Amino acid sequence: MSIHKHVVSVTVRDRPGVLVRIAGLFARRGFNIESLSVAQSEASGISRTTFVVAGEDDTLEQVEKQLQKLVNVIKVVDHTGAAFVDRELMLLKVSVNTPEDRVEIRQIAQDFRARIVDVHRDVLIFEVTGDEGKMNAFIESMQPFGIIELVRTGRIAMTRSAADPKVKSRTAKVRAA
Amino acid sequence: MKGAEAILKALEREGVNVVFGHPGGAIMPVYDALYDSPIKHVLVRHEQAGAHAADAYYRASGKVGVAFATSGPGATNLVTGLATAMMDSSAVVAITGNVPLGLIGTDAFQEADVYGITGPVTKHNYLVKDVNDLPRIIKEAFHIASTGRPGPVLIDVPKDIQQQEFDASFDVELDLPGYKPTVIGHAGQIKKAAEAILQAKKPVLMVGGGGQVAAAEIMEFVEHSNIPVITTLMGIGAYPAGAENALGMPGMHGTVTANRAITNCDLLIGAGLRFDDRVTGRISRFAPNATVVHIDIDPAEISKLVKAHVPVVGDLRDVLPRLQDKLEHLEIDDWWQQLNAWKAQYPERYKKDKPLVSQEVIEMFREATGGDCVVTTEVGQHQMFAARLFPTSHPRTFLTSGGLGTMGFGLPAAIGAAFARPGEPVVCIAGDGSVQMNIQELATIYKHQLPIVIAITNNGVLGMVRQWQEMFHAKRYSEVYLADSNPDFAKLAEAYGLDGYNIFDRKEAARLIPEVLAKGKPAVMNFLVYEAEKVFPMVPAGAGVDQMLLGDQEPEEAVAEESV
Ligand SMILES: Cc1ncc(C[n+]2csc(CCOP(=O)(O)OP(=O)(O)O)c2C)c(N)n1
Ligand SMILES: [Mg+2]
Secondary structure: OOEEEEEEEEEEEOOOOHHHHHHHHHHHOOOEEEEEEEEEOOOOOEEEEEEEEEEEHHHHHHHHHHHHHOOOEEEEEEOOOOOEEEEEEEEEEEEOOOHHHHHHHHHHHHHOOOEEEEEOOOEEEEEEEEOHHHHHHHHHHHHHHOEEEEEEOOOEEEEOOOOOHHHHHHHHHHHHO | OEHHHHHHHHHHHOOOOEEEEOOOHHHHHHHHHHOOOOOEEEEOOOHHHHHHHHHHHHHHHOOOEEEEEOOOHHHHHHHHHHHHHHHOOOOEEEEEEEOOHHHOOOOOOOOOOHHHHHHHHOOEEEEOOOHHHHHHHHHHHHHHHHOOOOOEEEEEEEHHHHHOEOOOOOOOOOOOOOOOOOOOOOHHHHHHHHHHHHHOOOEEEEEOHHHHHOHHHHHHHHHHHOOOEEEOHHHEOOEOOOOOOEEEOOOOOOOHHHHHHHHHOOEEEEEOOOOOHHHHEOHHHOOOOOEEEEEEOOHHHOOOOOOOOEEEEOOHHHHHHHHHOOOOOOOOHHHHHHHHHHHHHOOOOOOOOOOOOHHHHHHHHHHHHOOOOEEEEOOOHHHHHHHHHOOOOOOOOEEOOOOOOOOOOHHHHHHHHHHHOOOOOEEEEEEOOHHHHOHHHHHHHHHHOOOEEEEEEEOOEOHHHHHHHHHHOOOOOOOOEOOOOOOOHHHHHHHOOOEEEEEOOHHHHHHHHHHHHHHOOOEEEEEEOOOOOOOOOEOOOOOEOOOOEOHHHOOHHHHHHHHO
16 A cells, blocks of 8 residues: 555536536546645636645546546546646735844745745735745745735646647637537 | 426426325425426335335336425425435435525424535435526436436425426526546456456356446346356346346345355456445455456446456447457356356255245245245345245346335335336335335225235244344344234235235145236235244354355255264
8 A cells, every 4th residue: 555645637617516526527536625726728628737646646636537537527537656747826925023033934935935925014025936845945934924815726747848739729729519 | 486396397298197195285286287297106105115116117117207295294204215226226306395585494394404415415406596407407307317327316496486487498408517527448448357357267246236228238148158147136127037147136145056156156247236334244355366347337336345356447338348348258167167166066955844934925926926926025134035946037127226125115116116117016025014104005005006015925024134143243133123012014005905815824825826826906915934044054244155154055964064
């Protein structure tokens, strides 16, 4: 048994209930969904969802086959093991207690290339993008100052090779319909 | 035309001529349109029965079965039937009414989240939000239900959409970019499968429910290759039970020969099956020496439970003939000698040294019908006895709830079968427990005077549960006793206008069974049988198929030795 974290992209038709069925398949086989992001893809009527789940490799392969069977699922890609880029976006609200803190916080933010999106007398809000490691490191660095609130989008991912021609032709057909 | 009329027109175009259903407020426009439609409607007395009848209609005919129900309780009553159809891959289209669109989500009267509830028990489902989508959705539903691995599809139609006028056009295109079943097997995989089979010294073919569509191909394949055949509960009839190469049923209550063949074979072809745990027993002890060739139309079944060394995804009707072309008559005389020795050593047997037993009754039905009938079963000991002693010889003629094991399936399934195969006798092998789960359908049988004989093997208990309690729960018989409060089934039948018989001994049984069958009329035959009879062999839950408890299947000599 080998348990790994998997980043799975599921290309779906924009139909009500698709997400419920996908989530249901993960849940039934005991997978916890760690993050999920959904949005329109390059083709109209087609959405890309990115799931981050942790679980046993063989079971995940089963779940992927079951996902593929759903009528409104067009493609399932498990990025694990392949070369892929992944990013997430985070908004983080940190408290600023002293002028010294302010300077230090700004310095750290610069190192992370985090942008300030809102400024108050005793609060700053940052926007950061990056992979999971960067997010976690940024959170750690901000912790001593007091994180008031943070929101993360969940990961999105893309394989590094050129787009899969099969998906392209399928989405093209949908667009024509 | 109105949405409701379009629904019926679309069904007509799909070739539907019978629907099983029950009306109610939210589906009244459809029932109003039905009044002028050529489609025959069978009024069941419970929606669950409607779903089972539609399911059995497909199983018996290969034509999609259709069920109607109203919103809320009507739709939730369908759920067991949909789950049953899903597990056994049966093509059903269920159409439910719902509250008007604007009321959905407001906890309106008789509103339930039917789309949400039925998702996990259907192959696909729809909530119609625009009347213009109706013709396409219905076309898609029939396509999805009946192609690839068949399954139930539900269409939930809000009442206002049923009432809405629109310009209906039925020449619509399917819009299913994510749905493409693989029918044609991969040539390279078929070649690999052939190579593996040609090397085998002890091969066996195991056929499941998927074989019901490919009986002719299976027969040819077997005759050409001389391979021994095991048929699962769902595969009964896909290869004739009495045919020369048949080894019987595998698994928990399988034959000794079939289970020994699994344990000893060096190659196993699984064709149109999903290696259910009732078939495999403990997986690590299942076919431990075999190269597994798994042919199935559903790629998700490959290596789900039993690792396939050679997977072939495709329709058996395509794959088997192509595989056969690459094979010779297999030289496996030694293997056959071994198999035939087991067959001879372990014939079906049971003891008649006690009051009438279920097995005898079921055998009498086989003899009286010559196996030329449709058999449906309920769930329990009688189901296993029927599978072993009354397996039919034609595809689509042995209808039983295998995957879900639904008590209450057999009686409404007999109704579906009677409509699917008019003129053919239908025998429902039932238990005194199960038969009461949809007993209200006696009214439907009476109304249509269907040629159904319901044979209740009345042991006065929930026999299968009692058997487990006797064997694995220290004879603590908890809540399995029915006899003190069972109805008088003959009188009950009569109350519904049917012929009813209470039969107490073998002589009566032997006399009455042919007599009642000859009448071609609906009847309930209630056979009082021995309470403590058990189904053997039995592979206890969690054990391997090589660890059968033989019980009364033990060869007589061995029993004699033991008793010394
Ligand atoms: C709907 C449903 N509830 C419960 C069960 C569990 N169950 C399996 S067999 C059985 C006993 C069936 O009794 P009966 O119909 O009298 O058949 P017998 O075993 O006595 O032949 C029960 C309760 C089931 N399979 N289905
Ligand atoms: Mg009983």
